[in-house]
Amino acid sequence: MTETESRSQHGEKRQNGDAATEVSTVEDVFDDTFKNKDGPKPPRIPVWRNIILMSLLHVAALYGLTLAPSASAPTLVWSTVCYLISALGVTAGAHRLWSHRTYKASVPLSIFLASANSMAFQNDIYEWARDHRVHHKYSETDADPHNATRGFFFSHIGWLLVRKHPDVIEKGRKLDLSDLKADKVVMFQRRHYKMSVLIFCFLVPTLVPWYFWGESLLVAYFVPGLLRYAVVLNATWLVNSAAHMWGMRPYDKTINPRENPLVAISAMGEGFHNYHHTFPFDYATGEFGWKLNLTTAFIDLMCFLGLATDRKMVSKATVHARVQRTGDGSNKSG
Template sequence: MSETQTEVRSRHAEWRADADGDAPLAEDVFDDTYREKEGPKPPMQIVWRNVILMSLLHVGAAYGFFVIPSATAMTLAWSLLCFFLSALGVTAGAHRLWSHRSYKASLPLRIFLAIANSMAFQNDIFEWARDHRVHHKYSETDADPHNASRGFFFAHIGWLLVRKHPDVIEKGQKLEFSDLKEDKVVMFQRKYYKPSVLLMCFCMPMMVPWCLWGESLWVGYFVPGLLRYALVLNATWLVNSAAHMWGNRPYDKNINPRENKFVTFSAIGEGFHNYHHTFPYDYATSEFGCKLNLTTCFIDLMCFLGLAKECKTVSREAIVARVQRTGDGSHRSG
């Protein structure tokens, strides 16, 4: 085992022993007993179907940029709304609610977030949450689905273009997912995922402008459809790639995840990544509340409306103690 891996495992063992307010979920705690297998790595198997589909999507999205001047102001506003809604399906839904259980949501809110998640088209909630729990449990190892130590391209999109490392599959089968299986909204979306994606990710973004204000189907398909979809995908992927490589580490200098303002902006609040990997159970993924964090604003609004409750947070004392013990010295209070 390399010195870097030893340091990371030691750091996570220390974190597990912390008394930092609410106890983290078992699925959130790094498994310091895991050891990567010695010897040559298994051969990389390219999934050519995914390569072709992703290539076509990004070619279509690039064309969508040239179509923007032909779109009406209403269509551009609609595209932004679709971006925000689909992003919420990932950030407030698959990530903070279902992966980390950092707050509780009422049935109407869970249904809304499941619909928004289908609009995002990033695998169904169950699969997304499963992979994300494996990512936290085995971060930056062979068992991490988008292991950033394999480079920017792999962490960003490459992991979706190849077969999963055997350790990802093996470890993913051993984690606890009973909460997801018992959630009828999650399992309903999983059962009808393909038709829900066809309707929410492609048909609705295209048809609403055509039906309500006479936009052409061509513009509707390429701007609020393909271009918006590709932008949401890449904004999410930047959390796995850029936010694991560039930025400061005010809470824990021994791990790769960073605080990255560009990712925070593009992924509506998910770029406070050093904080998130240090305190994964905090519903805000940041100590700064709604600052640059539209997802936290949304969850707070849902709490105000009585649709969400029991948001998990980290005490100020625990944050300060952690900053002083393991931070890189770059922490600012606001």
Template sequence: MLPAQSIAQTAATMTEAEALEKQQQQQQQQQHQHQKSGSGGVDDAFDHTYKEKEGPKPPVVIVWKNVVLMTLLHLGALYGVFLLPSASPLTLLWSLLCFVMSALGVTAGAHRLWSHRSYKASLPLRIFLGVANSMAFQNDIFEWARDHRVHHKYSETDADPHNAVRGFFFSHIGWLLVRKHPDVIEKGRKLELNDLRADKVVMFQRKYYKPSVLLMCFFVPMFVPWYLWGETLWVAYYVPALLRYTLVLNATWLVNSAAHMWGNRPYDKTINPRENKFVTFSAIGEGFHNYHHTFPYDYATSEFGCKLNLTTCFIDFMCFLGLAKDRKKVSHELVLSRIQRTGDGSHRSG
């Protein structure tokens, strides 16, 4: 060990930015230790030690069933757009409600709660988010969170499920139309996911995922307007069910594609994720992506609170009701330090 005097000299010469950065690294190390001990932390920090394998890339294997299903889905959604003038105002309002609910199942649920453990949710709230997530139909919570942790840990590499380096189409939808890269599968298997396995809501949804999707993503959105105010089954299926589902899918996919390509990088110019206002709006708060990849454990995914961030407003309201607690937030000092050290100079205070 160094003598006490030497330690004091080292501390005296350390800049404030370096000290804050060291504090962040220590926080991430503590999260890793919590993950290993099963106390609720997650392994979502970028792994700088990962190196892509040399040699030719493995062949791309197209999953034609997925290609056909996604094509039919988007054709059905396009038809739903033409049916919008035929839908009653109540049906349009119901479609919007279903959009927000299913989006929250992804943003407040699978993403901020289960992928990053950035806040704690009570059992009633976890049940609601699990149901809302089934309405979104984007793989079950366990698989979604696992893949998202791999995405953060190996972002923009072969081990990233939707590696944006492979282009807009691949990172948006193409990654769902082909077999996963072997490194994605390998790294996903090595992640410790005990926190997800210990969550009864997550495992219940995983066990009954297919019937829950049929019920929440398609039947309920269609049945309610048909039964309660006499909407035609045709419109009820194509607008609040099919069109709404497709819009939520693409809003989520834009986080993987557009928010990794277009926008400013005020927090870390060395990474691809960007601040993209269009994605922020369409994905109810998920477009502050440069901030999120810099500080993945921040529950708000932004330094600006509820501004353009419906998901953060929802989590704050759940805390007000006593249904959520322990929101993790990065200190203002640490954010400013990171902006000065690695930002691209585009930062604004609000």
């Protein structure tokens, strides 16, 4: 298998079994022709509603942390389960399935992942995937929603606290999102997003421990509810911030995204970010299978159960050739 790209995300062949194609199914290919406009940057306009709500959420999460020692063992286990489910709604769902179309999911799996995505409450799938495709296509430019060159705080949470840069809005409107519009599960979730968030992000995590094993509503709301929600948010945001700033670049030293094992642990495998931006169509988002990558293990399990198919991946030969050509020398296996 040969490589034809001019930079990390350009023209990598996709491999599925014995078949390979260079045709991308989504607009996640880096556009190295885009340049930031000259002149002064537009002013940052605060979104006070988001600032207030995010501040209140993190204060509530800190309070939940003080309540955690008083939570029963089943409640702590339930909190972990809610964390894993909501994280999968982002990693296996909004990211690997719907943003990059790296595998195909059956209707039952799609419904589960859409519900899990509502539990994560990070914008509906359509909006999440649109912004993520813009992020890949215009990474580290003014058209990148969470441009890491604007600093850790901006790429972590600040981008949600101010109005989007006009270039982000412009480029997002020009993307071909027909696959998302044609996806009945995605559009159903979008139409009923507020109600689904109320049910899956707040009511289910709170009412299950209260009803089934008598946990107090206070602890149930603040621990598996708000504390879990805030932790999942920050784990996801670390992929945008820390994984674009700290770590090795074994696949492409010319781009910012890095391999960050700590982020991989917290974000269920999403920390192998230099690999992911080099090969965005690979369902595993990393070279080493299940190592620190629970999402890859989950997708493989779904395939074993017949609920997912058509995993796209890069051949070892292609990866190793790329390591030799553009890597920073930190990958000794290449």
